[in-house]
Amino acid sequence: xxxxxxxxxxxxxxxxxxxxxxxxxxxxxxxxxxxxxxxxxxxxxxxxxxxxxxxxxxxxxxxxxxxxxxxxxxxxxxxxxxxxxxxxxxxxxxxxxxxxxxxxxxxxxxxxxxxxxxxxxxxxxxxxxxxxxxxxxxxxxxxxxxxxxxxxxxxxxxxxxxxxxxxxxxxxxxxxxxxxx
Amino acid sequence: xxxxxxxxxxxxxxxxxxxxxxxxxxxxxxxxxxxxxxxxxxxxxxxxxxxxxxxxxxxxxxxxxxxxxxxxxxxxxxxxxxxxxxxxxxxxxxxxxxxxxxxxxxxxxxxxxxxxxxxxxxxxxxxxxxxxxxxxxxxxxxxxxxxxxxxxxxxxxxxxxxxxxxxxxxxxxxxxxxxxxxxxxxxxxxxxxxxxxxxxxxxxxxxxxxxxxxxxxxxxxxxxxx
Numbered sequence: 001x002x003x004x005x006x007x008x009x010x011x012x013x014x015x016x017x018x019x020x021x022x023x024x025x026x027x028x029x030x031x032x033x034x035x036x037x038x039x040x041x042x043x044x045x046x047x048x049x050x051x052x053x054x055x056x057x058x059x060x061x062x063x064x065x066x067x068x069x070x071x072x073x074x075x076x077x078x079x080x081x082x083x084x085x086x087x088x089x090x091x092x093x094x095x096x097x098x099x100x101x102x103x104x105x106x107x108x109x110x111x112x113x114x115x116x117x118x119x120x121x122x123x124x125x126x127x128x129x130x131x132x133x134x135x136x137x138x139x140x141x142x143x144x145x146x147x148x149x150x151x152x153x154x155x156x157x158x159x160x161x162x163x164x165x166x167x168x169x170x171x172x173x174x175x176x177x178x179x180x181x
Numbered sequence: 182x183x184x185x186x187x188x189x190x191x192x193x194x195x196x197x198x199x200x201x202x203x204x205x206x207x208x209x210x211x212x213x214x215x216x217x218x219x220x221x222x223x224x225x226x227x228x229x230x231x232x233x234x235x236x237x238x239x240x241x242x243x244x245x246x247x248x249x250x251x252x253x254x255x256x257x258x259x260x261x262x263x264x265x266x267x268x269x270x271x272x273x274x275x276x277x278x279x280x281x282x283x284x285x286x287x288x289x290x291x292x293x294x295x296x297x298x299x300x301x302x303x304x305x306x307x308x309x310x311x312x313x314x315x316x317x318x319x320x321x322x323x324x325x326x327x328x329x330x331x332x333x334x335x336x337x338x339x340x341x342x343x344x345x346x347x348x349x350x351x352x353x354x355x356x357x358x359x360x361x362x363x364x365x366x367x368x369x370x371x372x373x374x375x376x377x378x379x380x381x382x383x384x385x386x387x388x389x390x391x392x393x394x395x396x397x398x399x400x401x402x403x404x405x406x407x
Binding site for chain 2: 015018105168
């Protein structure tokens with residue numbers, strides 16, 4: 001079973017259909033999915049899931065960053081995790097690493113920096129974000145970049161990934177490959 | 182949250198309004214009237230009907246005219262959204278974007294500049310499912326423009342129902358046409374919707390056909406009780 005974490009500022013928000021439903025549309029044909037809003041997620045239930053996906057949010061929604069205590073489970077979780085946009089920013093913060101401003105809106109060129117199971121080469125992706133990870137960090141490898149900033153990360157040891165761009169909009173195979181890990 | 186809906190009077194923006202109003206407070210409609218019938222950004226057939234639709238919805242309409250030149254029309258859209266923000270204190274905007282990254286990212290940049298939230302509640306919705314929702318929710322939607330072979334004048338003015346949806350899905354299989362007109366193949370006009378207090382009655386109309394494309398022009402319309 002796949003867990004999709006709704007990262008929007010409140011449960012059942014107007015942004016749910018934009019940032020959660022497109023993930024479900026791709027994941028549900030592969031495996032049964034459960035959605036939990038991050039404020040309602042119980043760490044004790046994580047054992048029920050094979051993969052965890054943290055959704056994105058609208059560009060002005062930073063509410064999740066005020067509730068980082070709700071994401072302490074990320075550091076101890078042994079399941080594959082994929083954070084999309086806000087989800088990636090949350091993973092970075094959960095590990096105590098630093099965000100840095102890099103606003104981007106629209107299609108952008110992505111270059112793979114390090115071999116990984118999710119994507120390769122050079123491709124176009126849909127960006128909608130304000131922050132990325134500080135280049136100097138102890139926890140993650142930068143696995144992709146745009147001309148302006150780091151666009152994707154992987155935990156140095158674990159199957160924990162973050163993509164700043166939105167694979168549920170373009171490059172949907174990235175989500176499908178993640179679910180095969 | 183007080184929201185302004187970017188409103189063309191077509192099926193997508195009207196359905197987006199319907200969904201937004203279920204979750205937040207819709208404070209106004211925002212319409213850009215483009216003189217360019219080839220506009221990449223804005224719906225053009227029967228855009229004047231938006232005044233009647235706004236009246237039927239009981240919502241104020243912020244309408245701005247644009248010549249429809251590619252980047253200038255974005256500046257005009259920004260003027261319209263800024264006016265909605267100042268006049269109706271909106272905190273965010275809503276679009277009916279389904280697939281178009283081109284449209285969504287341009288509106289997003291404007292909202293970002295104006296410090297507004299942006300919502301696209303139909304984003305990535307399955308196109309057949311979108312049409313079926315309209316029928317199930319009793320939207321009265323007519324085809325007001327067709328712009329791709331083999332769609333012809335027979336489609337113009339037709340109300341979207343299960344038969345029309347089946348026909349569009351069949352054309353998708355044969356010709357790759359987007360059933361909901363995401364590639365600009367079809368434009369629509371909404372005559373009635375669940376949040377309309379009155380419905381739009383067309384009292385005079387004409388079909389204008391120009392070889393490979395055409396529009397259903399609503400020359401005169403009025404509001405009548407539902």
